[in-house]
Amino acid sequence: MLFSDRKNKRSSHLLPAIIMLAPSFVILIPFFIFPLFYAFQLSLWGGKRNMGDFVGLKNYLMAFQNPLFWQSFKVTIYYAMMTVPTTLILGFIIAYLLSKITRGKVFFRILFFVPYVTSTVAVAMVWRIFYNPQAGLFNFVLDYFGFSIQRWLLEPRGILHILTGGIIAPQFGPSLALVCISLFDIWHTFGFAVVVFLAGMSTIPKEYYESAQIDGARPLHILFHIELPLLTPTWLFLITVQLIRSLQTFSSFYALSPAGGRTMGTTENLMLHIYSQFYEYGYWGYGSAVAIFLSILIMTLTFVQWQWARRYVFYQ
Amino acid sequence: MSYQKRIERVIICYFLLLLLLFSGNGCFFSSHTEFVPLNSSQVVFWDRQTAESAVFIKTKANEFNEQHPGLPIKVEKAGAYAEIFRKVSASIQARKLPALAVSYESMTSEYIPTGAVVPIDEYLNDTEIGLSKEELEDFFPAVISANRYSDFENRLYSFPLAKSVLVLYYNKDVLNKSEISHLPETWDEFYKHLQIIKKKTGKRGYAISIDCSTVIAMIYSFGGEIVKGRQTLFNSPETIRVFSFLQRLIKEDLAYVITPGTFDDQIAFARGEIAYMIRSSSLRIALELIEKEKPFYWGIAPLPHATNFPPVTVLFGPNITIFKTTQEQQKRAWLFVRFMTSKENTVNWAIETGYVPIRKSSAEDPKLQKFWQEKPYTKVPFDCLKFARPEPNLSGWQQVRDMVESAELEVLTLMNTPDIVCHNLKKKADAVLNLP
Numbered sequence: 148m149l150f151s152d153r154k155n156k157r158s159s160h161l162l163p164a165i166i167m168l169a170p171s172f173v174i175l176i177p178f179f180i181f182p183l184f185y186a187f188q189l190s191l192w193g194g195k196r197n198m199g200d201f202v203g204l205k206n207y208l209m210a211f212q213n214p215l216f217w218q219s220f221k222v223t224i225y226y227a228m229m230t231v232p233t234t235l236i237l238g239f240i241i242a243y244l245l246s247k248i249t250r251g252k253v254f255f256r257i258l259f260f261v262p263y264v265t266s267t268v269a270v271a272m273v274w275r276i277f278y279n280p281q282a283g284l285f286n287f288v289l290d291y292f293g294f295s296i297q298r299w300l301l302e303p304r305g306i307l308h309i310l311t312g313g314i315i316a317p318q319f320g321p322s323l324a325l326v327c328i329s330l331f332d333i334w335h336t337f338g339f340a341v342v343v344f345l346a347g348m349s350t351i352p353k354e355y356y357e358s359a360q361i362d363g364a365r366p367l368h369i370l371f372h373i374e375l376p377l378l379t380p381t382w383l384f385l386i387t388v389q390l391i392r393s394l395q396t397f398s399s400f401y402a403l404s405p406a407g408g409r410t411m412g413t414t415e416n417l418m419l420h421i422y423s424q425f426y427e428y429g430y431w432g433y434g435s436a437v438a439i440f441l442s443i444l445i446m447t448l449t450f451v452q453w454q455w456a457r458r459y460v461f462y463q
Numbered sequence: 464m465s466y467q468k469r470i471e472r473v474i475i476c477y478f479l480l481l482l483l484l485f486s487g488n489g490c491f492f493s494s495h496t497e498f499v500p501l502n503s504s505q506v507v508f509w510d511r512q513t514a515e516s517a518v519f520i521k522t523k524a525n526e527f528n529e530q531h532p533g534l535p536i537k538v539e540k541a542g543a544y545a546e547i548f549r550k551v552s553a554s555i556q557a558r559k560l561p562a563l564a565v566s567y568e569s570m571t572s573e574y575i576p577t578g579a580v581v582p583i584d585e586y587l588n589d590t591e592i593g594l595s596k597e598e599l600e601d602f603f604p605a606v607i608s609a610n611r612y613s614d615f616e617n618r619l620y621s622f623p624l625a626k627s628v629l630v631l632y633y634n635k636d637v638l639n640k641s642e643i644s645h646l647p648e649t650w651d652e653f654y655k656h657l658q659i660i661k662k663k664t665g666k667r668g669y670a671i672s673i674d675c676s677t678v679i680a681m682i683y684s685f686g687g688e689i690v691k692g693r694q695t696l697f698n699s700p701e702t703i704r705v706f707s708f709l710q711r712l713i714k715e716d717l718a719y720v721i722t723p724g725t726f727d728d729q730i731a732f733a734r735g736e737i738a739y740m741i742r743s744s745s746l747r748i749a750l751e752l753i754e755k756e757k758p759f760y761w762g763i764a765p766l767p768h769a770t771n772f773p774p775v776t777v778l779f780g781p782n783i784t785i786f787k788t789t790q791e792q793q794k795r796a797w798l799f800v801r802f803m804t805s806k807e808n809t810v811n812w813a814i815e816t817g818y819v820p821i822r823k824s825s826a827e828d829p830k831l832q833k834f835w836q837e838k839p840y841t842k843v844p845f846d847c848l849k850f851a852r853p854e855p856n857l858s859g860w861q862q863v864r865d866m867v868e869s870a871e872l873e874v875l876t877l878m879n880t881p882d883i884v885c886h887n888l889k890k891k892a893d894a895v896l897n898l899p
Binding site: 195196197275279281282298300301302303317405409410411412426427428429 | 548549573576577723727859
């Protein structure tokens with residue numbers, strides 16, 4: 148009798164649940180689930196600009212044997228390693244400083260957020276001018292202070308090679324061109340981190356600060372023992388979002404990478420690799436296989452992050 | 464089993480079912496349907512021309528529609544070549560095509576295997592609407608041969624429309640300041656000129672634009688070839704000489720590289736910061752526009768060549784591809800192509816845009832002769848047509864072009880020696896051209 152009641156209760160919840168979930172499925176099915184399975188289907192076929200023959204997992208094997216795939220994978224990892232921590236730490240520092248000032252807070256918040264809401268391609272065009280080796284702002288500054296000028300976006304040599312004066316091999320580490328794209332992206336996205344951190348800080352109850360002050364805690368103690376622990380959900384959210392974004396970045400790479408060759412592949416991340424293989428060269432199956440690999444990579448990393456977060460994230 | 468577990472199982476089964484469905488034999492694709500026209504009441508022509516060229520094509524399309532009653536030609540600007548390539552590729556998949564589109568040989572060779580392209584030979588040889596033997600021989604051989612595809616039974620799958628050649632632009636002001644009185648005919652002279660310019664003005668005289676066609680033209684000019692069958696010859700001594708020559712210019716600070724995809728060399732050229740620029744002859748219109756704003760003295764010369772080798776250059780410019788739509792649309796499309804490439808229209812095309820006339824008889828046209836007298840440098844590209852050669856048009860060449868540009872950057876940034884770069888380039892390019 149009791150079991151039957153529960154069953155009836157669950158059944159009565161099912162219809163409202165379906166109704167409430169329906170709008171999200173209207174978006175998810177055509178724009179996410181269908182393309183995902185469509186890409187999976189394409190990845191099992193081997194035609195050029197058409198389906199071609201069924202090849203099973205051959206496209207995946209081809210990707211793993213292709214040096215260009217590994218090169219773009221390396222570029223993606225370098226890029227994520229450079230942009231995610233820098234964006235978050237910079238965003239946190241600025242948000243922390245902004246939370247302490249009493250005047251001009253709104254102005255600075257807008258100032259830092261403006262790059263994020265500006266079109267990536269439009270601002271990338273401006274940065275391209277800054278990076279111009281002949282007439283760019285950065286070389287003008289370097290030249291003014293007596294440093295040797297750089298090729299910036301055209302430089303395939305590693306940043307470590309340049310900084311160490313040639314001690315480290317030029318192929319080692321991210322290229323200067325990739326560092327240039329990363330710098331642009333840090334500038335372009337850190338405003339988002341600032342705003343989210345500020346929002347997170349505003350949710351910390353004032354009583355905690357007051358108690359800490361009564362107990363004689365100094366600002367650094369408050370930062371490390373109150374603010375940082377209570378901001379761990381915000382950190383988790385931002386790390387997840389920024390990591391996914393960094394693995395999927397396309398616009399800034401596309402807009403800043405020189406056409407053709409892409410600085411000898413040192414600025415071709417996985418997204419650009421998929422784009423060039425799929426759209427430019429017509430390897431639909433291969434491009435889809437790499438896209439599926441990237442999706443699995445993102446899902447795995449997100450899953451690992453959430454598992455890790457269970458131990459360290461503190462919810463009020 | 465709990466309710467939640469059961470729901471989870473249903474969801475997993477649902478996704479597995481979807482996976483099975485999608486991994487099946489093209490259940491969501493119909494690959495056997497016929498191609499249909501994008502617009503059944505108009506003959507759609509996807510073009511990329513801008514400014515004067517776009518106006519010219521639209522005017523000519525209107526003229527054609529008035530003179531040839533029937534389905535009207537509708538010119539649509541479909542973006543740059545790369546965009547047109549993507550749009551046509553997507554249209555092929557959708558089986559809904561424009562009747563015509565501009566395309567480079569490397570683009571057409573990608574469309575052909577899909578069965579979407581109409582071989583032009585059948586119209587060309589038609590007794591009623593085709594071209595006579597005399598008319599066909601009036602075209603420069605290179606402009607026709609560029610549209611015959613050796614990978615596809617040497618058939619004519621596209622027809623020349625707007626042609627240009629690679630030429631050397633020179634800034635007279637810079638040459639005068641450097642006390643250089645003649646133009647370089649060979650690469651050795653070109654190199655010496657750059658040394659003089661550096662010595663006299665302290666400037667690097669040449670801005671290198673990373674470009675596959677320029678590399679290919681240079682290989683030709685050193686007496687080299689690009690492909691033999693489906694094997695590239697990028698490891699040939701001539702290719703190594705080209706890359707060594709370019710690397711030497713950088714090492715000796717006689718030239719510099721501009722950001723690919725920009726026209727920084729054009730700006731530097733107009734400002735008198737460089738003496739030489741190697742670009743398509745169609746760029747002259749842009750220089751004439753700059754000249755109107757700020758007068759400067761410049762000219763066009765044939766591309767230098769290696770000592771003891773004849774002059775040569777590479778043929779640029781798009782062709783027209785006719786797509787499978789309906790018999791009526793295809794016929795109208797061909798008639799429009801024939802109309803656009805008539806002697807009269809090629810002459811007007813050359814005068815009003817930066818392109819060169821593709822018919823030999825154009826040279827006798829009084830209008831064109833008058834134009835050449837007024838602007839003598841505009842005749843240089845036409846004269847170059849005699850020795851112009853097309854790039855290979857093999858399937859997969861589009862990808863090889865990017866590899867050549869990447870190799871050029873590798874040489875110009877001194878990452879590797881030309882020898883290593885050339886050998887690696889050959890290996891990679893051959894792998895692409897010989898994919899199963």
